[in-house]
Amino acid sequence: MVQIMTTHDNDAFKPIATVDLAIFSMTPNGLSVLLARRANAPFAGVWALPGGWIHIDIDHDLETAARRVLKEKTGVEMPYLEQLQTVGNANRDPRGWSISVVYVALISSDDLAAGQGARSGEAQWWPIEGNGVDVHLAFDHALLLSDALTRIRKKVEYSTLPAHLLPSRFTLSELQSLYERLLGRKLDKSAFRKRVAEAGFLVPVEGEMRRASNRPAQVFRLKDAQSLVLFDRTL
Amino acid sequence: MVQIMTTHDNDAFKPIATVDLAIFSMTPNGLSVLLARRANAPFAGVWALPGGWIHIDIDHDLETAARRVLKEKTGVEMPYLEQLQTVGNANRDPRGWSISVVYVALISSDDLAAGQGARSGEAQWWPIEGNGVDVHLAFDHALLLSDALTRIRKKVEYSTLPAHLLPSRFTLSELQSLYERLLGRKLDKSAFRKRVAEAGFLVPVEGEMRRASNRPAQVFRLKDAQSLVLFDRTL
Numbered sequence: 001m002v003q004i005m006t007t008h009d010n011d012a013f014k015p016i017a018t019v020d021l022a023i024f025s026m027t028p029n030g031l032s033v034l035l036a037r038r039a040n041a042p043f044a045g046v047w048a049l050p051g052g053w054i055h056i057d058i059d060h061d062l063e064t065a066a067r068r069v070l071k072e073k074t075g076v077e078m079p080y081l082e083q084l085q086t087v088g089n090a091n092r093d094p095r096g097w098s099i100s101v102v103y104v105a106l107i108s109s110d111d112l113a114a115g116q117g118a119r120s121g122e123a124q125w126w127p128i129e130g131n132g133v134d135v136h137l138a139f140d141h142a143l144l145l146s147d148a149l150t151r152i153r154k155k156v157e158y159s160t161l162p163a164h165l166l167p168s169r170f171t172l173s174e175l176q177s178l179y180e181r182l183l184g185r186k187l188d189k190s191a192f193r194k195r196v197a198e199a200g201f202l203v204p205v206e207g208e209m210r211r212a213s214n215r216p217a218q219v220f221r222l223k224d225a226q227s228l229v230l231f232d233r234t235l
Numbered sequence: 236m237v238q239i240m241t242t243h244d245n246d247a248f249k250p251i252a253t254v255d256l257a258i259f260s261m262t263p264n265g266l267s268v269l270l271a272r273r274a275n276a277p278f279a280g281v282w283a284l285p286g287g288w289i290h291i292d293i294d295h296d297l298e299t300a301a302r303r304v305l306k307e308k309t310g311v312e313m314p315y316l317e318q319l320q321t322v323g324n325a326n327r328d329p330r331g332w333s334i335s336v337v338y339v340a341l342i343s344s345d346d347l348a349a350g351q352g353a354r355s356g357e358a359q360w361w362p363i364e365g366n367g368v369d370v371h372l373a374f375d376h377a378l379l380l381s382d383a384l385t386r387i388r389k390k391v392e393y394s395t396l397p398a399h400l401l402p403s404r405f406t407l408s409e410l411q412s413l414y415e416r417l418l419g420r421k422l423d424k425s426a427f428r429k430r431v432a433e434a435g436f437l438v439p440v441e442g443e444m445r446r447a448s449n450r451p452a453q454v455f456r457l458k459d460a461q462s463l464v465l466f467d468r469t470l
Binding site (some may be wrong): 015017062086 | 238240248249250252253288289290291292294320321322323324331332336360468
């Protein structure tokens with residue numbers, strides 16, 4: 001068979017292909033995102049979403065690439081990870097036409113405490129303020145972060161997303177309190193508990209109670225740390 | 236400044252990068268997807284979602300690349316277009332590690348009638364049956380099509396999506412009938428019209444009425460053919 005080779009089959013015409021991650025957790029400063037200071041050009045010394053080139057020799061697929069970056073930056077292997085969007089254009093990277101497949105990861109604050117050592121370069125949790133962080137970001141990462149925040153804020157309304165940011169064991173009061181913090185409004189306790197019970201995403205930790213203001217409260221954990229459950233209606 | 240060149244900065248290590256489109260319209264056979272028969276290897280002669288390599292010399296961004304493919308295959312320049320997902324792995328393309336950024340496009344059946352000539356190779360509308368089409372598809376396109384169908388069916392429940400598949404001018408009865416067809420169930424007429432009025436996405440075509448069974452019905456068009464409006468609640 002005759003193979004017709006066009007210019008676009010040539011490697012020189014391929015775009016740069018990267019994954020970038022918006023990694024969120026709850027820190028003492030509230031909802032926070034993990035940023036890495038870039039070691040090399042372009043934007044050397046500037047903060048950015050953790051990310052990197054897809055390594056076609058070692059990454060089996062896009063998610064493998066995202067989990068590799070995540071593990072390098074946080075030490076956490078199996079958090080909730082979701083593909084957010086893909087951006088790609090001629091201008092976003094001075095090195096040339098560049099694609100970024102953007103993922104959102106949610107890290108339990110326990111995992112955060114255990115494994116936040118960043119193995120490659122300098123990494124730090126930055127508190128979210130408004131639609132971003134109070135520091136200049138490399139590339140178009142301010143826009144990517146803003147898109148990620150819009151997505152997770154919308155999902156708080158109709159999913160179990162906040163539970164993935166809590167410590168691995170929590171009470172229903174702690175869960176409701178985090179929803180209220182992220183939504184910026186109070187929720188009715190019995191309606192909230194009904195929605196949570198219907199969604200069936202929690203498992204009671206047998207024999208583990210926590211003393212709250214008045215009486216002991218059951219401690220729960222997630223049934224599946226890697227999947228969100230969606231509610232039928234918004235909160 | 237010293238630039239450190241790693242193996243991954245080399246073009247030979249870049250993945251193949253393509254866009255693929257799931258283009259839907261209503262044909263006399265119901266909801267249908269446009270497929271193109273591949274002219275060249277791999278999978279020469281096999282049907283596939285229309286798509287192609289990103290041309291970094293002419294495509295400004297990913298959406299430009301998607302619109303270029305769309306125009307080549309359908310002649311339609313400005314339909315509703317939405318990024319669905321990005322897949323990428325070592326196995327989906329025999330030529331090597333390959334990324335596909337997948338878009339969903341919705342084509343008005345008027346545009347379909349006017350411009351369905353396919354300029355590059357053989358293209359044809361295939362009726363949707365279940366979660367796909369009754370023909371073998373190249374690459375992982377059966378999976379991509381199934382994902383696209385899941386997405387659009389979910390959106391019928393809470394958005395103006397079906398209106399983008401109708402002819403450019405339609406009555407509220409015709410719109411309700413298409414929702415019912417895609418949902419597979421009847422809708423209450425007054426509740427449906429209330430939801431449509433609240434969403435505010437239609438403009439009456441002045442002086443244009445259509446005679447239905449009993450009395451003349453107002454004809455409407457979309458306020459904005461390129462954007463969906465989301466409902467507050469599901470239908």
